[in-house]
Amino acid sequence: MSVLVYIESDRGKFKKSALEVASYGKAVANQLGTSLTAVTFNANDASELGKYGVDKVLNVSNTDGFNAKVYADVIKQAAATEGSKVVVVSSTSDSTYLAPLLAVGLDAGYASNVVDAPTSISPFTVKRTAFTNKAFSFTEINTEVKIVGVSNNSFGLVETSGNASMESFSPSLASSDVKVESVDKASDKVSIADAEIVVSAGRGLKGPENWEMIEELAEVLGAATACSKPVSDLGWRPHSEHVGQTGKPVAANLYIAIGISGAIQHLAGINASKVKVVINIDPEAPFFKAADYGVVGDAFDVVPKLIEKLKAFKAQNA
Amino acid sequence: MKILVCISHVPDTTSKINFTDGDTKFDTNGVQYVINPNDEFGLTRAMWFKEKQGATVAVINVGGPETEPTLRKALAIGADEAIRVNTEAKDGFAVAKELANIIKERGFDLVIAGRESIDYNGGMVPGMIAALTDANFVNKCIGLEIDGTSAKAIREIDGGKETVSTSLPLIIGGQKGLVEESDLRIPNMRGIMMARQKPLTVVESVGANAETTAVKFEKPVAKGAVTLVSPDNLDELVNLLHNEAKVI
């Protein structure tokens, strides 16, 4: 009967989104009056999961790294072992890749982009974003087994004082005809999906040569860098940085928009961020209507000054 | 190579989103519909396979007669034929079942769907089709090459990308990157004329059940006014972010 959570790690560390999934799973387990089991791959130490409410960890070793089909099948077996009626995953690229496969495998209804604990257990109802953050939808999942995909940075981390026991779990491993040839990943940069702070810049920056200050601001804040669509279309920045309705969604704690006008398609994608700051030379820019804090000014003047202020702030608070 | 491109018919990105019937239904009043942007990238990539590798391209939508102009647009862009499964799209699972049924019946080597549709943002249809038809699946696909029955695909991962090798039959969840923005095609007069002659077949649904139901909608609460900080007083901004917003 346990609620089951799929816990992702990256180079031996649990992802923050995974701890959020554990926190969410714990809330559901409490609502259902049951315990929380996690399924992980190649974890060495599960004690951190106990802190976020996990009672039992099923650890799978000897896999060759992420494969959506193989992992979905393992989670399916874990759900069967635990008799789980609710399975919780995150909104990472890997989770959103395997969740629909798992849904078919478990004959389970799947709701993605869920932003809050179930508003009702019977019928099982969750609040999710729809119309690319322009609205919320309360969605009932009508199947016996349910899959919830939690939106990043929406539920938050909730610490408790539990202990997780670790068990090794040896499911049968499916075969897959999708094989990873190579991975190209910047190891020293925060990804937009994981970042708590995102520093984003638009066409107001005039050209790719001016991104040095954006990167520096991001570095001072430990933030990921992002950009508006035209900036990636023009090739000033890589496509992976394009955020918005047709780019990546951003649900950061702090989103700083520099030289971005605030078109509806841009705002739709970043609106789930908690606090928004805009720096724009034009006081009429629509972004000011969507932001919490704004500076009307020239980015080439404001950004370097802001970097200095933040450095001083950090030195003081270190 | 037989390609099927799944087309989701969605409100234009500039649409204002409103609801009716006590916030239980999407208000279609004044809303312009378009090909889901992720599907537009997929369709353009399919055109490349058609022109360079002699593929045939069918497009499909699960929906009512109101989606036909969107399918005609896909034909005008260059697809050879269109299929409409005549039923309301209830949820991702029901849509995936309808699509899987047609795919099994007609047989396709490559099915291109989008990473997600921008209306209900399910992000589930392509993966579900893959599981239902037992085909290989690559999600968030930003590059695809086919050689005979082998495929090389690039998948976006958090913080980077991954190159995978796989084989047909293959389903992808596509997005921008599959082709460049500048490669997207706008239907021209000739395309629009030709589209009128191309087959648009309406098939009946298998009556797949939905597993989820959107019971109510809500709009985000309106934001308060922005707090403006002078560019000469950025200490204040740092202070607000630290003490008021508590984000740094």
Ligand SMILES: Cc1cc2nc3c(=O)[nH]c(=O)nc-3n(C[C@H](O)[C@H](O)[C@H](O)COP(=O)(O)OP(=O)(O)OC[C@H]3O[C@@H](n4cnc5c(N)ncnc54)[C@H](O)[C@@H]3O)c2cc1C
């Ligand atoms: C189907 C569709 C999908 C789309 N999807 C997306 C999406 O996902 N994401 C997205 O971002 N866009 C998207 N767009 C594009 C969107 O409509 C806007 O065109 C785009 O967001 C504008 O980018 P921008 O703000 O960088 O540029 P602009 O609109 O050109 O704005 C530049 C801003 O910089 C300011 N500025 C200029 N100089 C300075 C200076 N020195 N200092 C400070 N500020 C300065 C200007 O006042 C202006 O407000 C989409 C459009 C369509 C049609």
Ligand SMILES: Nc1ncnc2c1ncn2[C@@H]1O[C@H](COP(=O)(O)O)[C@@H](O)[C@H]1O
């Ligand atoms: N009603 C539909 N008809 C045809 N294809 C669809 C439909 N709904 C979704 N799709 C396809 O599935 C993709 C992902 O949609 P979704 O899972 O709804 O986010 C879309 O980009 C389309 O390619």
